[in-house]
Amino acid sequence: ISLSLSDRVSVCVSGRYSTGTDRKFPLLEDVFRKFPHTPVNTEIKEDNERLIKEVSSLVKKYNREDITVWASMKSHILKKCRKENPSMPFMFSVPRGVQLLLLYYCGLLPFTPLPESFLQMYLPCVINRTYIPSSPIMRNRIVTYLMEKLMLPSALLKHLVERGIQVQLFVCNEDQDFQTAFSLGATGVMTDYPSRLRDYLRSHPPPRPPPSQ
Secondary structure, three states, X not given: OEEOOOOOEEEEEOOEXXXXXXXXXXXXXXXXXXXXXXXXXXEOOOOOHXXXXXXXXXXXXXXXXXXXXXXXXXXXXXXXHHHHOOOOOEEOOHHHHHHHHXXXXXOOXXXXXXXXXXXXXXXXXXXXXXXXXXXXXXXXXXXXXXXXXXXXXXXXXXXXXXXXXXXXXXXXXXXXXXXXXHHHOOOEEOOOOHHHHHHHHHHOOOOOOOXXX
């Protein structure tokens, strides 16, 4: 984010620039207060015990432990989050995601308990378009193609959903990304353009669940 002399903000998201004069970032408590019934994903990016305690305290204060998710790519951070507030649902860390794939391809997944409630990961087809990785290997198209085939088989996602685990893919910013994610079996997507996702869902409503027997 860069500020000019006129105090206008210039933000670049996925190669698109937006400008404006509103430079206020909402606090987490502001979000909880304004949207008391909206699920929120709280990703802890750094190993900061004070931050973890403060987030947990706000979650308890607004009585939203069942709709606020602990998220972190790192297992040791996620372990501290769970220790601080074990009542909150949490996602697969990267190491646990690797274990998940190994269990799936070994045929042991149906017999293995899964305490996680969310699988959150990049939609491989956005790599090198929405997300530019630093690793040269990740910039190879063959590698990203194999990632999609090996990491997101429809049978795996279907199995997870049937076990009550939400599958959320990011960063989906185009209609083709939304279509790809939902066709793979994702239950949700993360986007930088919520109004675009809203318009897509209006024109492509999800199928209604079958009537209960």
